[in-house]
Amino acid sequence: MFSNKIVAVTGAAGGIGLGIAKMFSENGATVALSDLKAPTSEAEALGAKAYSCDVGNEDSVKAFIDAANADLGQIDIYISNAGVGFGDGPNGEVAGGDNQSWETSWQVNVMGSVYAARALVPQWIERGQGGRFVITASAAGLLSQIGSASYTVTKHAAVGLAESIAIAHRKDGIFANCICPQYVRSNMTKGQKFAEESKDGYLEPSDVAAALKASIVNDDFLVLSHPVVGDYFKGKAMDYNRYIHGMVKLKSKINPQDLPL
Numbered sequence: 001m002f003s004n005k006i007v008a009v010t011g012a013a014g015g016i017g018l019g020i021a022k023m024f025s026e027n028g029a030t031v032a033l034s035d036l037k038a039p040t041s042e043a044e045a046l047g048a049k050a051y052s053c054d055v056g057n058e059d060s061v062k063a064f065i066d067a068a069n070a071d072l073g074q075i076d077i078y079i080s081n082a083g084v085g086f087g088d089g090p091n092g093e094v095a096g097g098d099n100q101s102w103e104t105s106w107q108v109n110v111m112g113s114v115y116a117a118r119a120l121v122p123q124w125i126e127r128g129q130g131g132r133f134v135i136t137a138s139a140a141g142l143l144s145q146i147g148s149a150s151y152t153v154t155k156h157a158a159v160g161l162a163e164s165i166a167i168a169h170r171k172d173g174i175f176a177n178c179i180c181p182q183y184v185r186s187n188m189t190k191g192q193k194f195a196e197e198s199k200d201g202y203l204e205p206s207d208v209a210a211a212l213k214a215s216i217v218n219d220d221f222l223v224l225s226h227p228v229v230g231d232y233f234k235g236k237a238m239d240y241n242r243y244i245h246g247m248v249k250l251k252s253k254i255n256p257q258d259l260p261l
């Protein structure tokens, strides 16, 4: 289904990024995998190419895009998937995380996508064949991550960026998708009871990849691998106060030590 497509994925050494890379590879795409350290063996297993890329550094993002374009051909689909999360302050103070954790969250969860879109969108407009920009945000980008304001805030920003690309560049044949999962098996959630025992399901990266494929086929902006996230989001839009009260109640039932970030 994606034969003749060149797909680039960041944060692809494992978890959701690798699951998405596998899905594209199995569907005929040529794939470029990148992570802080080049995921060489993972790429080899897929017949893909590996690159190192720090998405928080604009030169590094540009170098990844330039190298993949030169090695494989113009990138058609970019998956901005690398992400980080840090907890709130030691006593749960919402702005209590240190400046470094806020700064890193902003650079990786938001600017990583800005840098890539800044490089790719003009290339896609110039070649006249469009492109697709996919951001792995989170359910926390539509709702809230209890225990991590820096994650909630930067993932909301990531949703806003995906939305902006979708609105501004459809006329250029550029599509955007925004992936908003709850808990998924990866290094980020490994060993966390809260995630593994989530009542809404602890999914595999392949489930998220399958949901992305379905959203592309159906021309859906949001990728809701946990469909219940769509229901919660609608509920929040219909009655924000009720949503806040519900989240306060939910938080009161959580042991702070069980919080995922």
Ligand SMILES: NC(=O)c1ccc[n+]([C@@H]2O[C@H](COP(=O)([O-])OP(=O)(O)OC[C@H]3O[C@@H](n4cnc5c(N)ncnc54)[C@H](O)[C@@H]3O)[C@@H](O)[C@H]2O)c1
Pocket (backbone or CB within 6 Å): 010, 011, 012, 013, 014, 015, 016, 017, 034, 035, 036, 053, 054, 055, 056, 081, 082, 083, 084, 085, 108, 136, 137, 138, 139, 180, 181, 182, 183, 184, 185, 186, 187, 188, 189, 195
């Ligand atoms: N696992 C979940 O439950 C879940 C839920 C919602 C959203 N997400 C999001 O999914 C994405 C993938 O996370 P995952 O769950 O697969 O976890 P993961 O830890 O397996 O993957 C994140 C990857 O990002 C890479 N990374 C971190 N900083 C980077 C940087 N500066 N430059 C390049 N790469 C960097 C890491 O090395 C890692 O390989 C993230 O954006 C995360 O926020 C995860």
